[in-house]
Amino acid sequence: MSKPTQTLLVNGRKVTTCAEPTTRLLDFLRDELGLTGTKEGCGGGECGACTVIVDGSPVCSCLMLLGSAAGKEVLTVEGLHGEDGGLHPVQQAFVDHAAVQCGFCTPGLLMNATAYLESGDPKDPQSVRHALAGNLCRCTGYAKILDAVEQASRALPAQGKEVQ
Amino acid sequence: MSARPQSGVGARTLRPDARSKVLGDAMYLADLRAPQMLHAAILPATIASARVTRLDTSGARGIPGVAEVLTSKDLGSVNRIGLIYDDQPLLVEDRVRMAGDRLALVAAESPELCREALEAIAVELEALPGVYDLSEALSPSAPKVHEAGNLVREFAVVRGDVAAARDGAEILLEQEFKIGGQEHAYLEPQGCLAVPDHDGGMRLFSSCQCPFYVRGAVSRALGLPLGKVRVVQSTTGGGFGGKEDYPNEVALCAALLSARTGRPVRLVLPRELDMQASTKRHGMLIHHRLYASADGRIRGVEIDILVDAGAYAGLSTVVAERANTSAVGPYAIDHLRVRTQVCYTNNLFGGPFRGFGAPQVTVAHECQMERLAKEVGLSPVQVRRLNAISPERPEFSTGERIESAERLSKVLDRVESLTRSKNAQAVAEAGDRFRWGTGVAVFIYGANLHHGGQPLDRGGALLHLQADGSVNVSIGVTEMGQGAFAASRAIAAEALGAPADAVHLTEVDTGLVTDSGPTVASRATLVAGNAILDAASQLRARLLPLAAELLGAAEKEVETGPGGFLAPGGRFVPFADVTALLYRRRIHPAALGWYRSADRIYDPATGQGQAYMFYTFGAHVTRVRVDTWTGKVDVTNIHAVHDIGRAIHPPALEGQVQGGAVQAMGWAIMEDLLLEEGRLKNPSFTDYLLPTAVDAPNVEMTFLEDPEPLGPFGARGIGEPSFIPGGAAIATAVGHALGIHVSELPLTPERVLRMLAREG
Numbered sequence: 073m074s075k076p077t078q079t080l081l082v083n084g085r086k087v088t089t090c091a092e093p094t095t096r097l098l099d100f101l102r103d104e105l106g107l108t109g110t111k112e113g114c115g116g117g118e119c120g121a122c123t124v125i126v127d128g129s130p131v132c133s134c135l136m137l138l139g140s141a142a143g144k145e146v147l148t149v150e151g152l153h154g155e156d157g158g159l160h161p162v163q164q165a166f167v168d169h170a171a172v173q174c175g176f177c178t179p180g181l182l183m184n185a186t187a188y189l190e191s192g193d194p195k196d197p198q199s200v201r202h203a204l205a206g207n208l209c210r211c212t213g214y215a216k217i218l219d220a221v222e223q224a225s226r227a228l229p230a231q232g233k234e235v236q
Numbered sequence: 237m238s239a240r241p242q243s244g245v246g247a248r249t250l251r252p253d254a255r256s257k258v259l260g261d262a263m264y265l266a267d268l269r270a271p272q273m274l275h276a277a278i279l280p281a282t283i284a285s286a287r288v289t290r291l292d293t294s295g296a297r298g299i300p301g302v303a304e305v306l307t308s309k310d311l312g313s314v315n316r317i318g319l320i321y322d323d324q325p326l327l328v329e330d331r332v333r334m335a336g337d338r339l340a341l342v343a344a345e346s347p348e349l350c351r352e353a354l355e356a357i358a359v360e361l362e363a364l365p366g367v368y369d370l371s372e373a374l375s376p377s378a379p380k381v382h383e384a385g386n387l388v389r390e391f392a393v394v395r396g397d398v399a400a401a402r403d404g405a406e407i408l409l410e411q412e413f414k415i416g417g418q419e420h421a422y423l424e425p426q427g428c429l430a431v432p433d434h435d436g437g438m439r440l441f442s443s444c445q446c447p448f449y450v451r452g453a454v455s456r457a458l459g460l461p462l463g464k465v466r467v468v469q470s471t472t473g474g475g476f477g478g479k480e481d482y483p484n485e486v487a488l489c490a491a492l493l494s495a496r497t498g499r500p501v502r503l504v505l506p507r508e509l510d511m512q513a514s515t516k517r518h519g520m521l522i523h524h525r526l527y528a529s530a531d532g533r534i535r536g537v538e539i540d541i542l543v544d545a546g547a548y549a550g551l552s553t554v555v556a557e558r559a560n561t562s563a564v565g566p567y568a569i570d571h572l573r574v575r576t577q578v579c580y581t582n583n584l585f586g587g588p589f590r591g592f593g594a595p596q597v598t599v600a601h602e603c604q605m606e607r608l609a610k611e612v613g614l615s616p617v618q619v620r621r622l623n624a625i626s627p628e629r630p631e632f633s634t635g636e637r638i639e640s641a642e643r644l645s646k647v648l649d650r651v652e653s654l655t656r657s658k659n660a661q662a663v664a665e666a667g668d669r670f671r672w673g674t675g676v677a678v679f680i681y682g683a684n685l686h687h688g689g690q691p692l693d694r695g696g697a698l699l700h701l702q703a704d705g706s707v708n709v710s711i712g713v714t715e716m717g718q719g720a721f722a723a724s725r726a727i728a729a730e731a732l733g734a735p736a737d738a739v740h741l742t743e744v745d746t747g748l749v750t751d752s753g754p755t756v757a758s759r760a761t762l763v764a765g766n767a768i769l770d771a772a773s774q775l776r777a778r779l780l781p782l783a784a785e786l787l788g789a790a791e792k793e794v795e796t797g798p799g800g801f802l803a804p805g806g807r808f809v810p811f812a813d814v815t816a817l818l819y820r821r822r823i824h825p826a827a828l829g830w831y832r833s834a835d836r837i838y839d840p841a842t843g844q845g846q847a848y849m850f851y852t853f854g855a856h857v858t859r860v861r862v863d864t865w866t867g868k869v870d871v872t873n874i875h876a877v878h879d880i881g882r883a884i885h886p887p888a889l890e891g892q893v894q895g896g897a898v899q900a901m902g903w904a905i906m907e908d909l910l911l912e913e914g915r916l917k918n919p920s921f922t923d924y925l926l927p928t929a930v931d932a933p934n935v936e937m938t939f940l941e942d943p944e945p946l947g948p949f950g951a952r953g954i955g956e957p958s959f960i961p962g963g964a965a966i967a968t969a970v971g972h973a974l975g976i977h978v979s980e981l982p983l984t985p986e987r988v989l990r991m992l993a994r995e996g
Contacts, residue, residue, distance in 0.1 A: 108260070108267035110260070111264065115506065115507060116507070118920060148260070159255075163259070167251075168250070170254065170887035170888065172253070172254040173717035173719070174424065175254075175256075175473065175717065177423045178258055201929045202929075205928040207928075208423065210899065211717045211895045213891075213932055213935060215894045215932065216891060218929065218932075
């Protein structure tokens, strides 16, 4: 009997796998697909470094099993930039504002910020802080990250469609 | 005033490491794999003081796919890994001395098999009495952590006649400070990948601050010459001191397993083990006595400090030396006695952490200054100015004349203007439930390594010009997120006349660049920058004649300009044209630059002499709101004032200052290492609270730019200064808000309520 397979969409590509459905989505992305941009900081859903976007919502990929992602659309940091290699407005804003120091929290922050900015949630400064509270950063003190997300929120409405 | 530069020193260029990090391309340790790679794991002791009565690995060795299981019996003398003191085994011999001590190592085909192997090892531990209370560590009745007793080492500063100062004093302020430790919480856990080399040597990829330390440790353990151990730093996800010496231990585990199996081995610590076992900021007990005249002049100070090293000395004595020297702060005090004792306990492993012992002693001396101000009716700034090191009274605790003392007075001027506003007053709101206060903390920072570390204070930089005008720069100090690449690129571009975006930095490879000592003590910009300047001046001597030829000018008329060379009359030749000619003429296109600091003289017995290379000053002025019902402290604003010499890369500088301030805030009000007989009860980010985007205060900055004669383009380091006053300013602010004397950190709600009940 052949092993059961599952199919999901990762960064716009259809992926069919016979990996165990109990594999953490994080391990599947990193070890099976080689998408190592998604980082493991704690393995317990506490630091946010492994955040990816699943069907439009930010998810800690260390807490989601592959089986739960079957049939869904997963976006990782590798899928954020445009076809032409141009940076996504959120990526560009992080570069422009030096919101990147050691960079280990960056992919998770980018994914969470992207999902938040594309959502209908309010974008006032206090809401931005709450939206990012699940992503720990030990280097920056958050000031430049908040500046970057503000820049991106101004850039995104015009580009919202392209990003999709 | 000239316009802000577009490239080179002082320009707001993009960080060179940002693009690869936002794309997810940067390769951190866990992103690296090697063919035939094994995974590794550690079996940690779960109690802190015990005798090993059984350690049976046979069950694990029999599991298919488990390639190797190691205990201390397999290692012999290789097992001794202490850096300064021979007190630490890599794997437990017969005594467990800390929770997290390594009992065994395994290497297997998968992480799952590693876990299975760990579970198959049979362990029995017989609990022994332990030392968990730092104040008891040196008592004769305390259990001995090591045979020779619990005192690792003692440091002193002795000046003048402190007994006479005490007898003649009108004011005596005595306080015992209990200061907590701190977890580094770098987002990337510790890790290493060891790969056997074809020539019998070993290559290691390491997430670390000090690749040359890792190389030395592995060379000793494997009996290999330094030249056959090559350490390549992987992109490092934060360090803060936590990746100074501890990566040696991680690398040794991977290297020994790799040497035994002949296969690559990767070890990445799980977060819980990383938090329990790796080094921490030291908890300290500081007994501070200040003797002053009725007018607020300090006559003398006596300070006794106990430093909790945990079970092994590690680098605790080095940290304690900075605490000892910095204990009096930036004040001129003629009569002085400081004693700093480093103690073994069975608590967490003390080690380097941003500030290196200075933040703890700064809390003590600044809280005492605040009390003195109140006692004599002076403002916080007046009392500090009265006692500060100054051109008239320039002697520091070391007896050195601080020639730059007038810069401290500029810091105090700025602090005065910040505290004069009515927004700095202590006020109450909501029927006295919330109280607002403003705190001040001023510090002095001895730049670079202490005298004791001077043999390590050298460094190299290899500059390699390419024919197309691009430049490869290999520095011997590491980028760990702090901005060493951004600063080095700016310096190299400025010194060579190359466009900044043509300069490319490489992570340290010990086979390529000369041993540059550790990346610690805010020395990266200083060491890399000065070495780059040396290399660049060698290269400029080769480039200038060629530039002159291309410009049709005399060599002495040619100047280095942004992106190329200039001659009178507005003539310009791009950098790339000159390097192309360099190659056509077959002139040597690379240079190794070197830096070493001047020799210093110092007496460790009295703490007198030239402790540091030069000194820098700074302050925080911090606003807090305290909820007297819940005890919760909110830090609403921090204004950081730093005597930075010269801003080499302003965005990286700001990032350090903002990040250091928030990290210090975490230490001061949130981060609490909860111990139960040496075991960390909260080894997770759910239970050990770190500042989030919601907690982060507004951080404002003032940079005073008086150039440093010994720094590249006038720069001084900022990594540690950014943290040092943070805890002290919050402590004085909470004291101001509540009208009490703060003597404990962290100021968690429970502690604030306890202090209020006691004093408020």
